[in-house]
Amino acid sequence: MSKTTRSEAAPLTADIGSETIPLKQACVIAAREVIAAEGCAALSLRDVARRLGVSHQAPYRHYPTRDDLLAEVLRQCFAEFAQALAARTPHENAQDELGSLGDAYLGYAAAHPVEYALMFTDPWPQAAHHPAMAQAAKIAFDELRSVLTRVYAQVPAPWQMAWVERDALCIWAAIHGLASISRLDATAALGLAPVSQLRAHVFGMIERSMANESVLNNNIPKQTDT
Amino acid sequence: MSKTTRSEAAPLTADIGSETIPLKQACVIAAREVIAAEGCAALSLRDVARRLGVSHQAPYRHYPTRDDLLAEVLRQCFAEFAQALAARTPHENAQDELGSLGDAYLGYAAAHPVEYALMFTDPWPQAAHHPAMAQAAKIAFDELRSVLTRVYAQVPAPWQMAWVERDALCIWAAIHGLASISRLDATAALGLAPVSQLRAHVFGMIERSMANESVLNNNIPKQTDT
DNA sequence: AGTACATTGTTGACGCTGTCAACTTTTCCT
DNA sequence: AGGAAAAGTTGACAGCGTCAACAATGTACT
Incomplete structure (x- = not known):
């Protein structure tokens, strides 16, 4: 009874x-x-x-619905993820801080593979139906925007925002793509090197890309100071 | 009866x-x-x-098992995907051909979103248990290797293979990351521009990165012929 | 020819899942 | 105090993968 x-x-x-x-x-x-x-x-x-x-x-x-519970779990995961990104080691040099953000990103993905897969590779419940979840995801993404705004602090306004948005997407795509590949167990099937060696490659691509951009800085916008 | x-x-x-x-x-x-x-x-x-x-x-x-049928479906999809990549428009310039391979990749992903999601975002059946599927995937990936080998044709052997492998991963990560993001409906939730505008950004990052590398070419290996 | 056997399919049962409907209990508000 | 709303229980239903037992087919062997 x-x-x-x-x-x-x-x-x-x-x-x-x-x-x-x-x-x-x-x-x-x-x-x-x-x-x-x-x-x-x-x-x-x-x-x-x-x-x-x-x-x-x-x-x-x-x-x-099952999706409603899942969306609440995701919301919490995104909040924890954003917190982990915000806890990156700070740097004077904005470019270095971008690196430490990347480390924080990959560090979280490595330390919490279940949560990472849940957020970025498992199918989402429809974002439009779960605004709280979408909002939490945006807060995490804004960490990347914030660092890039520092990187391009010297760039005049009309360019700055566009560059920030552009590089935020590119960097996320590259790093998430790497994390995604590592999760698929695809490296072995495709004859690729283990993921541990690949991180430096992707970081290198991003750095070379941005270094090349900074060369263009001298051509396009006039800096405000210096 | x-x-x-x-x-x-x-x-x-x-x-x-x-x-x-x-x-x-x-x-x-x-x-x-x-x-x-x-x-x-x-x-x-x-x-x-x-x-x-x-x-x-x-x-x-x-x-x-359900996974056995799924693996056979995936094998066919990878074969069709490889065929679509191989049917890219050829170019004299290897760098241009890399661009057309990227177009073929994104074109396939756009034209066959169901199959693309099946191959690259839905969970695979364990690759080790389905060698035919893994083999078909590798053949598709080798298209990228093949173009990069042309791009770095002038680079001496010790560097060439390493660079090909490195860039194959980076380029796949970047483009797959882009395709992945577009599939998640994440662009709206994160306040990003629509995917149609993002393609050029990612291609630009890759090109800037490789252009910067070609500058280094003069520093590191001695070319076999000018 | 005839027989044993593996392959291919059918049928039925089991426990798992999400979902709907009817019911009881608890909480809260006036 | 009383009554409505919220929270939880119970029971039923269909769909799913899986297991076991059985029938029909084709093939290979003597």
Whole structure:
């Protein structure tokens, strides 16, 4: 009787570990455990319910759809990711700081492969339907914009914003592409070197590209000071 | 009796469209129809069986696992992808040919978004378990290697291969990253420009990077002929 | 010819999933 | 205090992959 009917002043909470917290939060924690253990595709609300010792329908009260729970997990992951990027080691030289941002990015991807794959390679729930998730993702991306704005601090306004947007995309594409490749296990199948050796290559491409751009700086815009 | 028991000299075939072909091939065609219509995640062997008018177990005779059928579909997609890359417009100048390879890559991704996502963003079946699929993928990737070998034709042997491998990875990472971003619908969420405008940026980064490298050519290896 | 056998397909069952509907209990607001 | 809304339970349904048992076919061997 203590389990089949929850007549014992059941507190709308669930036990997870040793804590007792609201079911809504407990669902997210359990979902991340499932994803970490068996991957995103294996996430099921029934499994979450079973782990929390509640009925198979209870989680649906808080997350009407599997995607709604997934979007909340993603929102948290993006927030943690943004925090990790913001915690990069600062540098006087903006170009060096760009490097440390890249390190922070790859460091996070390496340290949290499950979360990274969840954010960037597993299919998203429709972003338009989950604005909180999209917002959290944008905040993370703005870290890159912010560093690039420093890099191009000397560039006059009309060019600066365009260059920042352009390089933000390029750098993200290159680094995410690298992370993506490493995840696919494609390096072995395609006869590529192991990913550990590839990081320097991609960083080198970015640096050469921007170095070449800085040569053009002398041609196109007149610097404001110096 | 004509349907419940297949005593009527059953031809081990299945009807698809107006053709009558072996079930094994018919499964692949039906699978691609399912994937095109509802995405990779929606692929189920029961659905395939239903479309072909056979029992829910028949496809399992030919593909013991969902992943085995998926790997065969992927193998075909990689072969078609390699063919599309090989059909690029040729150029005298190797650098220009690299550009046309990039166009062919992005052209295929745009013309066949379902197949591209299947090959490069949906999770692969374990490559080690499906060597035919991995081999087909490698053949496609070798198109990129081949063009880069032309680009660096003048570079002495010790450097040439290393540069080819390095740039093959970098270029793939950059272009695949771009394609990946466009697929995620992330551009809107992150406040980026639409993908149509981003292609030139990534190509520009690659070109600037390689142009800068060619400057170094004068410093590092002695050319075999001018 | 005749027989053993592997291949190909069918049928039925099991547990898993998400989803819908009807119901009870708890909470909260007036 | 009372009543509505929220939270949770229970039961049913269809679709999925998987396993096991069985029938029909073609082939190879003696």
